[in-house]
Amino acid sequence: MSHTxxxxxxxxxxxxxxxxxxxxxxxxxxxxxxxxxxxxxxxxLTGIEPTLHxxxxxxxxxxxxxxxxxxxxxxxANAPERxxxxxxLPKIVxxx
Amino acid sequence: MSKYLITIGLETHVQLKTNTKMFCxxxxxxxxxxxxxxxxxxxxxYPGALPVMNRxxxxxxxxxxxxxxxxxxxxxxxDRKNYFYPDMSKDYQITQQAKPLCQGGxxxxxxPAGPKRVRINHIHLEEDAAKINHxxxxxxxxxxxxxxxxxEIVSEPDxxxxxxxxxxxxxxxxxxxxxxVSDCNLEEGNLRCDVNISVRPEGQAxxxxxxxxxNMNTFKGIYAALEYEIARQxxxxxxxxxxxxxxxxxxxDLGETQSMRSKENAHDYRYLPEPDLVPVALAxxxxxxxxxxxxxxxxxxxxxxxxxxxxPEYDAGVLADARENxxxxxxxxxxxxxxxxxxxxxxxEIMRLLSETGKTITECPLTPAALAELVVLVDxxxxxxxxxxxxLPELFREGGMPDALVRARGLGQVSDTSAxxxxxxQALAANxxxxxxxRAGKKAAAGFLVGQxxxxxxxxxxxxxxxxxxxxxxxxxx
Numbered sequence: 001m002s003h004t005x006x007x008x009x010x011x012x013x014x015x016x017x018x019x020x021x022x023x024x025x026x027x028x029x030x031x032x033x034x035x036x037x038x039x040x041x042x043x044x045l046t047g048i049e050p051t052l053h054x055x056x057x058x059x060x061x062x063x064x065x066x067x068x069x070x071x072x073x074x075x076x077a078n079a080p081e082r083x084x085x086x087x088x089l090p091k092i093v094x095x096x
Numbered sequence: 097m098s099k100y101l102i103t104i105g106l107e108t109h110v111q112l113k114t115n116t117k118m119f120c121x122x123x124x125x126x127x128x129x130x131x132x133x134x135x136x137x138x139x140x141x142y143p144g145a146l147p148v149m150n151r152x153x154x155x156x157x158x159x160x161x162x163x164x165x166x167x168x169x170x171x172x173x174x175d176r177k178n179y180f181y182p183d184m185s186k187d188y189q190i191t192q193q194a195k196p197l198c199q200g201g202x203x204x205x206x207x208p209a210g211p212k213r214v215r216i217n218h219i220h221l222e223e224d225a226a227k228i229n230h231x232x233x234x235x236x237x238x239x240x241x242x243x244x245x246x247x248e249i250v251s252e253p254d255x256x257x258x259x260x261x262x263x264x265x266x267x268x269x270x271x272x273x274x275x276x277v278s279d280c281n282l283e284e285g286n287l288r289c290d291v292n293i294s295v296r297p298e299g300q301a302x303x304x305x306x307x308x309x310x311n312m313n314t315f316k317g318i319y320a321a322l323e324y325e326i327a328r329q330x331x332x333x334x335x336x337x338x339x340x341x342x343x344x345x346x347x348x349d350l351g352e353t354q355s356m357r358s359k360e361n362a363h364d365y366r367y368l369p370e371p372d373l374v375p376v377a378l379a380x381x382x383x384x385x386x387x388x389x390x391x392x393x394x395x396x397x398x399x400x401x402x403x404x405x406x407x408p409e410y411d412a413g414v415l416a417d418a419r420e421n422x423x424x425x426x427x428x429x430x431x432x433x434x435x436x437x438x439x440x441x442x443x444x445e446i447m448r449l450l451s452e453t454g455k456t457i458t459e460c461p462l463t464p465a466a467l468a469e470l471v472v473l474v475d476x477x478x479x480x481x482x483x484x485x486x487x488l489p490e491l492f493r494e495g496g497m498p499d500a501l502v503r504a505r506g507l508g509q510v511s512d513t514s515a516x517x518x519x520x521x522q523a524l525a526a527n528x529x530x531x532x533x534x535r536a537g538k539k540a541a542a543g544f545l546v547g548q549x550x551x552x553x554x555x556x557x558x559x560x561x562x563x564x565x566x567x568x569x570x571x572x573x574x
Contacts, residue, residue, distance in 0.1 A: 013364055015180060052173050052195075053369070058377040064114050064152035067121030072132040075140060085131045086236030089182055092228060 004034040099298040100333070102326055103306075104261050105253035107290040108268060109246045110278045111224070112156045117243035118223040119147030119190065119373075125240035127284055132239055139223075139243030141186025146372050153245035154197065154376055155386060156277040157221045160247060161198030162387050163275045164216055164268075171377050172197045174221075174370040182237055183225035191248075193367045196220035197376070203271070204395070205263035214264050215252040222246050247277075253292065253303065258322040261291070265315060270394050274419045288313045291322060294339070295329045304329075305339040309346050309353055321346035325353050397422055405435025411443055424457045427464035432471045441467060445485065449492045461495030462488075470498045478502065480509045482555050511558040513565070516549070519557065520565050523548040524573075534570055542566055 007027040011018045018026065072085055081088040116123060120138035137145035158168055173195045176188040198219035204211050226242035228235050249268065255261050269280045269287065280287045289312050294304035309325060312318045324346075329339055344353040392400070398416040402409060405426075415425045425442050429435040446467075450457065470487065473479045479487075479502055487498050487507075502508055510516060523545055524531055534541040542563075549562045 013178075013366060052171065052375045054371065055374055057374045058171075060148060060374050061151035061154070062116075062121065062148045064116050064150055065121065066116050066123040069122045069134050070136045070140075072135070075135070075137075076132065083231070083234065083236040085133075086229065086238050087132075087182075089228075089235045089237060091233055092182065092230065092235040 004038065005030050100295045100330055101298055101300075102256050103253045103294045103296070103303055104255035104257075104322065105292040105306075106249075106251045106255065106261060106264065107292075108249045108251075108265065109224075109288045109290075110160075110249065110272060110280065111284075111286040112153050112245040112247055113276065113278050114150055114152045114156065114245050116150055118150050118153055118221070118245040119243055122243065124244055129240055131236075135239045135242070140239055141184070147190060147370075149373060149376070150245060153221060153247075156245075157197050157219060157247045158378065158383065159275055159386055159390060160249070160272060160277045161201060161219050162383070162390055163271050163277075163393065164198075164201040164203060164219070164249070166198035166201030166216060166219060168198055168378060168383050169195055170380070170383075171195060171375050173375045174373045175367045176370050177365045177367055179365055181225075182235070183228050184242070185226070185237075185239070189223060189225065190370055190373070191222035192220035194369070195375075203264055203267045205260060205267050207260060207263065212254075212260070214254045214260075217250045217252050219247060219249050222248060253294075258319045258326070261322055262315060262319055265289070265318070270417070274391050274394055276391070282313055282315065285313050289318050291318065291325075293322065293325050293329065295326065295333060305341050307339065307341070307353075308343045310343055310356070312346050314348075317346055317348055320348070320351065321353055324351065328353065391419065394419075401426070401435075405429050405439070407435050407439045411439045414443060414447075415439065418456070420456055420458045424464050424467075428467040428471070431465060431468035432475075434471050434475065437471050437475070438467060441471065441488070445488050446492070449489060460492055462492045463495070466491050466495070466497050473498055473502060477511060477558060478508055480556070480559055482550070482559075483507050483509065486555075507556065509558045510553055510556050511561055513561070516553070516557055516562060516565055519549045519552040520562070520569055522552055523566075524569060531570070531573065535573070542570060545570075 005027070007018070007023055007030055011023070011026075076082055076085060076087070079087045111124075114124060117134075117139055120136050122134045122136050122139055125134040138147055161168055172192065174190050175193040177191050177193070178188045180187055196218045199217070201216040201219075203214050203216070205214055206212075224241050224244040224246045226237050226239045228237055251264065255264060265287075272278045273280050278286055291309050291312070292306045293309070294306040296302070296304035307325060307329070309321050312321060325344070332339055343356045345356050346353050394416050398409075398412045401407060401412045401416060401422065407415075414421075416422045421442070425438060428442075429438045432438065446457070446462070450460075453460070470484050470491070474481055474484045479498075483502075484498070487501060490496075490501070491498060527545060527548060530541040530544050534545075545566050546559065546562050549566060550557055550559060553562075
C-alpha cells in the first residue's frame with residue numbers, strides 16, 4: 001500500500017510530538033482522507049481551469065491610507081516577558 | 097588547475113514606497129521609531145485578523161515589472177510560506193509562489209566585453225518580517241517592520257563575477273528609483289539581497305552545487321561576500337572537496353561567509369494558497385494605463401538628451417544618472433535653448449554645490465528658470481562669466497532670479513570702450529614690468545594685464561573686450 005502522506009515528517013515540520021501509537025492512528029486516518037481527495041484525479045479534467053479561490057471575488061484592495069495602530073500596551077500585556085517595549089525571547093541562535 | 101566558470105543569481109528584496117503596510121493600514125515605520133508602535137492585530141498575526149491588500153503596493157510592483165520588461169500575469173495569487181521563527185508570529189509569511197505578479201524581463205548591464213542582458217525570472221510581492229534584536233542573554237522582537245510591502249526580484253543565474261553583480265544591482269536600483277517605486281535607501285534597509293553562487297569546470301553544462309548567502313544590505317558587503325565565497329568554493333574544489341548546498345551568512349567583521357546551522361527539512365516551506373486573500377485580476381486597460389505613465393528609462397533618456405541638446409555622452413550619462421538632475425537640466429535647457437552651456441553649469445558648479453551641501457537638486461531653492469536666465473544673461477553679454485559664477489551659489493542657497501539681482505546691484509558688465517580704455521591705461525602704467533616682458537616676447541604677460549583691468553573694473557568688464565583693447569594697446573607700443 002503506497003503512502004500518500006508521511007505523518008511523521010509532517011508532524012516534525014509542524015513541531016508536533018506524536019507517540020508511535022498516534023503516528024500509526026493518524027497515518028491511517030489521514031491516508032483515508034487524502035485518498036478521498038485524490039479521487040478527483042480519476043476524472044478527466046482536460047481544459048478545466050483550476051479553481052484559485054473558494055470565493056469568486058477578485059481584487060479586494062484597501063487604499064494606501066494610514067489608520068491608527070494599536071496601543072502597544074494592549075498587546076504587550078499578552079507577552080510572557082518583555083524587554084522594555086519588545087517581546088522578550090530566549091536567546092535565538094539564528095538558523096536557516 | 098582547469099578553468100572554472102562562476103555562476104551568480106540574485107534575489108533582491110526592495111521595500112516599496114507606500115504609506116502603509118502590505119495587508120493593514122499601519123504606517124511604514126522609520127528606523128528610529130520606538131519598538132512596536134506601528135502594529136495592529138493583522139501584522140501581529142492575531143488569529144482571526146484578516147489581511148487586505150494594499151492597492152498601491154500591487155501597482156508599484158506591476159510598474160517595476162513594466163520598467164524591467166516583464167510580462168504581467170493577468171491573474172495573480174498569494175501563498176503562505178510556512179516556517180517557525182519568531183520574526184513572523186503567525187508562523188507563515190504571505191508571499192507569491194505559484195502565480196507572481198510579474199514574470200520574465202531583464203536588465204542590460206555594461207561589461208568590459210560589451211553589453212550583457214541579465215534575465216529576470218520573476219517579481220513577486222510579499223510581506224517583510226519583524227526585526228529581532230539580539231542581546232547577550234536574550235532576544236527581543238520589534239514588529240514595526242513586520243508586514244511592510246517587499247517586492248522580490250529574482251534574477252536568472254546569468255551573472256559571472258562580483259563586478260557584474262554590482263553592475264546589475266546599480267542598474268536595478270537606478271531603474272527603481274527612476275520609476276519612483278522605491279527609495280532604494282540601503283542604510284534604511286530598503287534594498288536587501290540574497291545571493292546564490294556556484295562554480296563548475298569549463299565545459300560542464302550543468303551548474304555546480306550552489307551556496308546561498310542571505311540578507312545583505314550593503315553593496316560593499318555583497319561584493320566582498322561574493323569574492324570570498326567564490327574563492328572558498330574554488331579552493332574547496334581544488335583540493336578535491338565537495339560543495340554542499342547550504343545557506344551561509346556574511347560576517348562583515350570577519351570578512352568571511354559562515355555556514356548557518358541548518359536543520360534538516362527546514363526548507364520545506366509547505367506553500368499553500370492563502371485562503372484569506374482573493375486573486376488579483378489586472379485588466380489589460382489598467383496595465384496599459386500604468387505602462388503609459390512610466391518614466392523614460394535611464395539609458396533611453398541618455399540617448400535622447402545627447403540627440404536633443406547636443407551634449408556629450410559623458411555629460412548625458414552623469415545627468416541621466418538621477419532623474420531629478422535630468423529633469424532639472426532639461427527644464428533649464430528648454431528654457432534657454434543652450435543645452436551644452438546648461439550642462440557645463442550643472443556638471444561643474446551645481447554638482448559641486450550639491451556635494452558640498454549634501455542636498456539633492458529638488459531640495460535647494462535654485463530653479464531651472466533661474467539657471468536658464470543666468471545662461472542668457474552671459475550669452476547676451478549683460479554680465480560676464482565670473483559675475484555669473486559668483487551669483488550662482490547665492491541663487492542656489494537663497495533662490496530668486498539673476499536678472500533682478502544684477503539690476504539691483506549694478507552688476508551688469510561694462511562694455512563701454514571709453515570707460516574701459518581708462519582702466520587699460522591705468523593697468524599698463526602700473527605694471528611697466530609686464531609691458532616690458534610682453535615686448536621681450538613673453539606673450540603670457542598680456543593675460544596678466546587683462547586680469548589687472550578686470551580687477552580695476554571690479555570684475556564687471558567684458559573680458560573679451562578687455563582682451564581686445566589690451567592687445568591693441570600693446571601692439572601700439574611695440
